[in-house]
Amino acid sequence: MSQPIKGFSHGNRGAGIRNHQLVLPSVVCSTHVARRIATEVKGVTFAHQHGCGIIGDDVAGIDNFFIQLADHPNVNSVLVIALGCETIQGQELAAKLLKSNESTQYRIIQESGGVEGTVAAGVKAAQELNNAFKPASVDIASLRIGIDVGRNSPLVDELQKVLTGAGHTVHISQSEDSSAVSFSHLAQEKAQLIISLPSENQPTSGFPLIPVINVAGIGVLHQAIRADFDIDESQLLDGILDLVQSVASGAQTVSEKNNSGEIRAPRVVRSV
Amino acid sequence: MSDQLFAYKRENGRWGLRNHVLVLPLHSALASGARSIADASDGAVAISHDWSGEVDSDLARILFTLTGYASNPNNYAVLFLTIGSKEEASIIEGAKALGLTRSTTLSLLELGSLEKMQSEGLLLANNFVKEAKAQERVPAPWSAIVLGLECGGSDALSGITANPALGVASDRLVELGATSVLGETTEILGAEHLLAARAIDPEVGRRIVAMVARYEASINYEGIDIRGAQPSRGNIEGGLSTLEEKSLGAAKKAGNAPLTGVLEFGEKPVTPGLYFMDTPGHDIEQLAGFGAGHINVVVFTSGRGTPTGSAIMPTIKVSTNTPMYSSIPDLIDLDAGTIADGVETLAQVGDRIFNEIIEVANGRLTKAERGGHHEFALSRMYKTVIR
Numbered sequence: 001m002s003q004p005i006k007g008f009s010h011g012n013r014g015a016g017i018r019n020h021q022l023v024l025p026s027v028v029c030s031t032h033v034a035r036r037i038a039t040e041v042k043g044v045t046f047a048h049q050h051g052c053g054i055i056g057d058d059v060a061g062i063d064n065f066f067i068q069l070a071d072h073p074n075v076n077s078v079l080v081i082a083l084g085c086e087t088i089q090g091q092e093l094a095a096k097l098l099k100s101n102e103s104t105q106y107r108i109i110q111e112s113g114g115v116e117g118t119v120a121a122g123v124k125a126a127q128e129l130n131n132a133f134k135p136a137s138v139d140i141a142s143l144r145i146g147i148d149v150g151r152n153s154p155l156v157d158e159l160q161k162v163l164t165g166a167g168h169t170v171h172i173s174q175s176e177d178s179s180a181v182s183f184s185h186l187a188q189e190k191a192q193l194i195i196s197l198p199s200e201n202q203p204t205s206g207f208p209l210i211p212v213i214n215v216a217g218i219g220v221l222h223q224a225i226r227a228d229f230d231i232d233e234s235q236l237l238d239g240i241l242d243l244v245q246s247v248a249s250g251a252q253t254v255s256e257k258n259n260s261g262e263i264r265a266p267r268v269v270r271s272v
Numbered sequence: 273m274s275d276q277l278f279a280y281k282r283e284n285g286r287w288g289l290r291n292h293v294l295v296l297p298l299h300s301a302l303a304s305g306a307r308s309i310a311d312a313s314d315g316a317v318a319i320s321h322d323w324s325g326e327v328d329s330d331l332a333r334i335l336f337t338l339t340g341y342a343s344n345p346n347n348y349a350v351l352f353l354t355i356g357s358k359e360e361a362s363i364i365e366g367a368k369a370l371g372l373t374r375s376t377t378l379s380l381l382e383l384g385s386l387e388k389m390q391s392e393g394l395l396l397a398n399n400f401v402k403e404a405k406a407q408e409r410v411p412a413p414w415s416a417i418v419l420g421l422e423c424g425g426s427d428a429l430s431g432i433t434a435n436p437a438l439g440v441a442s443d444r445l446v447e448l449g450a451t452s453v454l455g456e457t458t459e460i461l462g463a464e465h466l467l468a469a470r471a472i473d474p475e476v477g478r479r480i481v482a483m484v485a486r487y488e489a490s491i492n493y494e495g496i497d498i499r500g501a502q503p504s505r506g507n508i509e510g511g512l513s514t515l516e517e518k519s520l521g522a523a524k525k526a527g528n529a530p531l532t533g534v535l536e537f538g539e540k541p542v543t544p545g546l547y548f549m550d551t552p553g554h555d556i557e558q559l560a561g562f563g564a565g566h567i568n569v570v571v572f573t574s575g576r577g578t579p580t581g582s583a584i585m586p587t588i589k590v591s592t593n594t595p596m597y598s599s600i601p602d603l604i605d606l607d608a609g610t611i612a613d614g615v616e617t618l619a620q621v622g623d624r625i626f627n628e629i630i631e632v633a634n635g636r637l638t639k640a641e642r643g644g645h646h647e648f649a650l651s652r653m654y655k656t657v658i659r
Binding site: 029031047056084085087117178180202203204220228258262264267270271 | 299300301308327355356380458490495506552576596601603646648651654
């Protein structure tokens with residue numbers, strides 16, 4: 001690897017290449033309030049449809065998924081926004097997060113005076129977190145990189161060699177249809193950066209906490225929307241190390257610029 | 273109260289209580305673009321969802337939901353955002369077949385980038401909004417109202433105050449010739465026999481019993497006893513003991529009218545009357561099913577309180593207890609806790625809910641509409657874990 005990357009020291013979460021404040025809605029019902037807070041404090045949030053109406057293994061599964069996202073190395077602090085009566089209880093989620101990272105707070109809509117009260121309380125809490133937890137700069141010698149393989153590409157093995165040769169750790173996830181579930185999987189593997197080779201039938205996609213480098217295939221759709229991709233597959237082996245270096249150092253990927261990225265949590269049981 | 277309804281007349285006899293321009297992404301990667309267009313527009317609305325075109329066991333359910341939602345009569349027009357797949361094309365064709373007359377489709381494949389889709393989309397959405405604002409409400413019959421009945425975050429007062437009061441309002445509307453739809457299969461488990469006894473014929477009665485049994489079997493199939501998993505923790509903290517107690521209270525939203533028919537998730541009722549729709553108790557998935565079933569106004573009773581709203585259906589929220597109503601003033605439209613406090617009778621609160629439905633149908637904005645609450649969730653039956 002040519003030179004160390006200047007990253008952010010995020011306590012027990014590890015070293016990140018982004019310094020995100022995560023506003024985490026513990027249930028679909030609080031996603032809109034979370035978005036209003038995140039917009040105000042320039043934090044990161046995402047819409048999802050989970051947190052309630054879940055049973056069986058999904059209760060622990062979704063809870064664990066949220067914990068994994070909150071403990072991601074690209075996250076500096078976490079503000080949990082709960083409704084109050086949902087299955088995944090916000091204060092219990094926050095208590096679990098606090099065990100490993102002090103930079104966690106929570107607010108509950110049903111106990112904070114409704115929407116406006118929670119937005120005001122949430123903005124204040126987010127600012128307190130930002131003031132109290134300033135990340136130190138840290139040199140990152142090697143990255144954890146996730147590769148999302150959505151199409152048959154002869155280059156995947158070579159790509160892995162190039163990245164590991166430069167000192168990075170690589171985790172591969174196969175996605176047959178879309179990249180969404182694969183990204184969730186790679187996030188749980190704590191990948192700081194993702195390289196996605198989406199299926200030829202799929203557009204580019206992003207992930208709220210992790211920069212995603214989208215690699216264009218040669219098919220009709222990908223070449224038609226080439227502007228949404230960061231690099232062509234034909235340039236991949238020659239260009240990837242420079243691109244990784246630049247994105248890890250702060251350059252935004254196209255999907256980051258477009259603010260794209262929805263999260264789909266893995267589920268094993270239907271909603272009730 | 274106003275005793276005349278004014279609504280937006282649609283082609284083929286349908287009525288809208290709102291004149292929305294809906295920006296509908298047909299792929300999850302286009303959801304943030306849809307939201308940006310709606311936020312920047314002069315009044316268009318958008319939803320987000322997490323379907324990325326997967327062709328799996330849930331495909332038919334997802335296509336049915338999005339097709340019905342797009343063709344809801346509260347939509348003046350729909351701007352479809354697509355990547356250019358044949359599944360997306362089938363949704364658009366299906367929505368037109370169900371009565372959607374004004375729509376434009378933007379294809380990522382043709383436009384070349386998300387950025388271009390957003391700039392083109394904003395112009396098109398604003399054109400539709402301008403047209404929609406020019407259309408005027410006209411006198412409408414009572415049958416124009418298709419009411420959805422929902423509850424969430426129930427407590428011990430739900431079955432005593434807000435739910436039976438909503439039942440009074442629902443009965444009056446059905447009597448006048450409107451349609452009322454009760455949802456949430458989870459929440460009638462154990463009370464289905466009471467609804468079956470009110471069925472207009474034995475076949476409808478058999479169908480609702482079978483529908484509930486099918487639902488319970490689909491949960492038991494996963495090795496889980498739903499009667500052990502419900503009521504939820506929030507319900508228990510609110511004072512509910514068992515699923516059956518919760519259900520007996522929840523069913524009161526449907527009053528005493530005869531049960532005209534039962535509907536599959538997202539299916540639209542074709543004649544007026546009282547219906548039951550097979551939906552999950554998950555409030556947001558359930559609202560998506562109502563939207564797909566062409567319901568145009570919803571009353572949502574709650575013991576714990578929720579910000580929930582819908583992009584296209586005005587959602588009136590009624591509290592079951594006064595302390596909650598007072599503690600979260602910007603979430604709840606009406607308080608039914610006055611019944612427990614001895615301040616009002618059931619009939620009086622029923623009247624207030626009835627009047628509020630008419631006022632909201634005629635254009636008064638609900639608190640969820642004013643707050644911009646547009647939560648949406650697709651209902652899935654199968655697992656989504658990584659292989």
